[in-house]
Amino acid sequence: MAIDLDALRRAPDLEGPNLVAADAADRLVLDLAADALAAAAGVPGAVVVIDDAYGALALAAVDAGAREVRVHQDPITGERALAANARRLGVPESDRPRSLPLSPALVAGARVVLMRLPRSLDRLDEVAATIASDAAPDVRVFAGGRIKHMSLAMNEVLGRRFERVDVSHARQKSRVLVASGIGARPAEPLRPAERRDDRLALTVVAHGGVFAGTSVDIGTRFLLGVLGDAVPDAASAVDLACGSGVVATWLARERPGLVVHASDRSAAAAASAALTAAENGVDDRVRVTRADGLEHLPDASERLVVLNPPFHSDAAVHTGIAAHLFAEAARVLEPGGELWCVWNSHLRYRPLLERTVGPTRQVARNAKFTVTASVR
Incomplete structure (x- = not known):
């Protein structure tokens, strides 16, 4: 070699x-x-x-x-x-x-x-x-x-x-x-999995390898419990690192007329988010892009960004991923816009959010997770 x-x-x-x-x-x-x-x-x-x-x-x-x-x-x-x-x-x-x-x-x-x-x-x-x-x-x-x-x-x-x-x-x-x-050739391509979440009244569709698969991870579920108060008059929102598209789909369903820009660097996640939105009848208002962060959106263009940041780079735990996503959110938020973020409390992201985005308040906290809102 x-x-x-x-x-x-x-x-x-x-x-x-x-x-x-x-x-x-x-x-x-x-x-x-x-x-x-x-x-x-x-x-x-x-x-x-x-x-x-x-x-x-x-x-x-x-x-x-x-x-x-x-x-x-x-x-x-x-x-x-x-x-x-x-x-x-x-x-x-x-x-x-x-x-x-x-x-x-x-x-x-x-x-x-x-x-x-x-x-x-x-x-x-x-x-x-x-x-x-x-x-x-x-x-x-x-x-x-x-x-x-x-x-x-x-x-x-x-x-x-x-x-x-x-x-x-x-x-x-x-x-x-x-x-x-x-062995025997598959009769048809393998279909992505799907599952109905009765608590959220959503059907989640996921290709293999997408974070949490067809389940709704507990951090996202905690975030959704308080997300109704996030910038209620925003005309559009961003689901950053969208995974299977649960947050984007939930926002679009709960706020008729809201346009949601969902993005993920993963091809499997982006495809899954589009399928989840379609399965729940909101694909006309959920626009999914495979992108590194929010590179497809202009500066100071959005009033609300929502994020459940990953903290692994391959097998390594690394805060650099969250730092990159926080910086992308800060760039895209207009003055006065807010980043709503859920994170494992032991990661202590609040000082980083304060430095990168702006003044940060705690919205909710339980034994494992913290939800914060950071104002640009």
């Missing part, structure tokens, strides 16, 4: 001393797939890469001779990091991987699939079903991860779609599952 994986960067995602763009699991996938990549070298479209964090797998495949590599990465920041790393390494534009949605077109005719194992079994099943639907019959899937995030259930999920699943030896706390032999 000639490519220097240590030269890769995570930007525009968070960067820091303990946050790497390529790890031991990436290296193990590439080592175990070396012969398969060599056999596929020069064959257009033979190699597909899924859930590659920052481009390590895709760019190494190109370096090994793969051509017309198709890639799907859930976060838009991952796509941008891959593109930036390709430019930084001097990969010719004609050889750069092409990003596609998770769909049959992504995997059509693929003979080698390199991927990182998602933590969510629902996400893994959705990916496996997509591969099994349209990849070449002799496709081999090399799915790697850190052992602490893997489970035997992953073997079972892959085993439902493939005739054989081999498990590699462990190396540097990483392991790879190698799936081969497509």
Whole structure:
């Protein structure tokens, strides 16, 4: 492997001393797939890469001779990091991987699939079903991860779609599952899950891997209990880091005529939010965008932003994600506008909110969560 994986960067995602763009699991996938990549070298479209964090797998495949590599990465920041790393390494534009949605077109005719194992079994099943639907019959899937995030259930999920699943030896706390032999092709694409929440009178639709799936997490439920008082005369609102779209859909339903701009960097989340809004009959007023923060909205344009911020960057707990989202909210809020935010109380975000957005008051608090309103 000639490519220097240590030269890769995570930007525009968070960067820091303990946050790497390529790890031991990436290296193990590439080592175990070396012969398969060599056999596929020069064959257009033979190699597909899924859930590659920052481009390590895709760019190494190109370096090994793969051509017309198709890639799907859930976060838009991952796509941008891959593109930036390709430019930084001097990969010719004609050889750069092409990003596609998770769909049959992504995997059509693929003979080698390199991927990182998602933590969510629902996400893994959705990916496996997509591969099994349209990849070449002799496709081999090399799915790697850190052992602490893997489970035997992953073997079972892959085993439902493939005739054989081999498990590699462990190396540097990483392991790879190698799936081969497509079983019966799925009769139709795997549908996202849905569930009715009787307490909220909402139906939640979620693709695999979306935070909380079809459930309403307890932080969001706590926030919704007090959100009726948030800038009641606003003509529009923003659901930042919208996940499955519960907050956006609830706001649109509770306030007839309100337009809600929902955004998430995750492709699965954005697609789920659009489906949740449609299922509940408010898709005409919920506008969903896959975006890094609120890059699609102009400065000082909104009176209300609502946020339940994530605090993980991959496996690492990192406050930089919340800081980025708070700054995006501050930029988009007009003077006097408010950011309503729910957060785990132990994270003590109030000083950061005061500095980044403006004067912050506590709206509600229970044993685990705090809801605050920050005025721009």
